[in-house]
Amino acid sequence: MTSSPTGGSAPEEGRYGEDLFAPEHPREAERIDAAALVFDPVTTRRLRALGAGPGSRCLEAGAGTGTVARWLLDEAGVDEVVALDRDTARLNALAGPRLRVITADLTDEALRPGGFDLIHARFVLMHLPQRRRIVTRLAKWLNPGGWLVLGDALEVPDPTDSTSAYRRTMDAMWQALRSTIGTDISSVPAYPHFLREEGLRDVAAELVGPPLVAGSPLALFWAETWRRMRPALEETGLVDAVVIDEALAYLASPRLAELGPGMAMAWGRRG
Known part of the structure; x- marks a missing residue:
């Protein structure tokens, strides 16, 4: 869940994670949904507070398995959701009169999905090159009065710990x-400033750090992420197999006591 703050070029090898997290992996949907269990209540509470509801056309950018898109349709009752992702295999089954699925790359300059009353992107921009430019494009897709809501990971590491297996x-x-x-x-802490620079109004932000406890969906998400990334983790030279095993055991242990990575959300409204 990192290029320059203004969005330098990302390495070609990653394909935004497909080499590390292949969409067809039998546990990929489970891994994504574990994070959704943790962060969907935070996201949907904010979207509801911003007025997501009937009469709205919404863009869910980087829609994943479609949990937020389904909430927008079934719970918020919006008129239409456009669910956009590079891999839409798990979204196509949701497609219908009120849910339009677009298989596309958010970095595609030719992309023209129309105007929206709400645009939401969670755990998306931090993975993309030219993320600052993408914020500009997303803001331009807002209808008057429309909201842009961005959510990405933010670390709050313990400054006294640099050597534990978990930290390493x-x-x-x-x-x-x-x-x-x-x-x-x-660049995630700068998102409110980015929105203000785009001329958006009523800009605000919040930081949410869900509890990281053994057996929780969040602990399961990090454990599965580390298991899938094991070769890449070892290639950094910062850890070896023994350290990774110790860290995984710690995530499953009642001794687990960490302020894990949280999510920063920023939002602003087109005047």
């Missing part, structure tokens, strides 16, 4: 993601 493995993960995919979370 987490640091190795960020380095591996940076070198293979181009993931960059360093």
Whole structure:
């Protein structure tokens, strides 16, 4: 879940994670949905507070397995959802009169999905090159009065811990993601400023850090992520197999006591 804060070029090898997290992997949907279980309540509460509901046309950018898209349709009752992702295999079954599925890359400059009353992108921009430019494009797709909501990962590491198996493995993960995919979370705290620079109004942000406890969906998400990334983790030189095994055991242990990576959300409205 890292390129320059203004969006430098991401390495070609990563294909935004497909080499590390192949969409066809039998546990990929489970891994994604584990994170959704944790963060969907936070996301949907914010979208509801911003007025997601009947009369709205919404873009779910990087729609994943479609959990937020389904909520927008079934719970919020919006008129139409456009679910956009590079891999839409798990979205096509949801397609219908009110759900349009677009298989596309958000970095495609030719992409013209129309105007929206709500645009939401979660755990997407941090993986993409030219993320600052993409914020500009997303803002331009807003209808008057429409909201742009961005959510990405943010680390709050313990400054007294640089040697534990957990910290070394987490640091190795960020380095591996940076070198293979181009993931960059360093600019996430600047998202409110980006929205303000786009002329959006009522800009605000929040940081949510769900509990990281053994057996929780969040612990299961990180454990599965590290297992799938094991070769890339070792290639960083920051960890070896013994350290990774210790970190995985710690994630499953009642001794687990960490302020894990959270999610920063920023939102703003087109005047």
